[in-house]
Amino acid sequence: MEDTHKKILFKYYSTYLEEIISETMWAEIIDLEKGYFKLDNIPFFGPLIATDDIFRAEYDETEKCFIHRETIESSGNSIVQILVLEDGFDAAIIKDKLKAINCVSESLNDTFLAVEITKQEDYSIVKMLLDEYESLSVIEFAEPCLSDKHRADLLKLN
Known part of the structure; x- marks a missing residue:
């Protein structure tokens, strides 16, 4: 799975938990060089993103992983x-x-x-x-x- 997917870190404020949440989810690699991925998980608390949405992530040296930056294309899910x-x-x-x-x-x-x-x-x-x-x-x-x-x-x- 590591060849086709990456674990991506999502950080956001959860109104449900009333705190900043970190959630990691699997995403299919679309274009690693550009940082484009397709979400392959159901978010529990996540930001405004759904399965199969295309998004951009960047590698973060502090976190030592890719972090979600923006959603590019909605899947309609x-x-x-x-x-x-x-x-x-x-x-x-x-x-x-x-x-x-x-x-x-x-x-x-x-x-x-x-x-x-x-x-x-x-x-x-x-x-x-x-x-x-x-x-x-x-x-x-x-x-x-x-x-x-x-x-x-x-x-x-x-």
């Missing part, structure tokens, strides 16, 4: 964060329901998930599922990186 509120609720239930509508998720722990919604998926369907669980006070969710395409999907709900 989105990232949603889910916090499980209800004690004892099995997050696998939501993960399975999301998987059934073609959304991959990764767990940080038992109560926090990051979800990838690819460009071709209709976000209004995902949002209805999340709204249902939020209305039951089982979860809270945030949409830190919602693509223009997925914003347009939401117009169908109104």
Whole structure:
């Protein structure tokens, strides 16, 4: 994987944790000389970036690794964060329901998930599922990186 991918450091302020966060994620090398990469991870807290977005990173001598500098091209994918509120609720239930509508998720722990919604998926369907669980006070969710395409999907709900 080291031949085709690099670990990239992302530093940003997390409003969720209310502190500066460092998160490393795998990215496919597009052009190492120019520092162009394609994100190959689902960000947990990340900046406004989603899987398959193209970005520029520079090697940082202090950190001894590549650091994200700017996003160049959006893939149209989105990232949603889910916090499980209800004690004892099995997050696998939501993960399975999301998987059934073609959304991959990764767990940080038992109560926090990051979800990838690819460009071709209709976000209004995902949002209805999340709204249902939020209305039951089982979860809270945030949409830190919602693509223009997925914003347009939401117009169908109104």
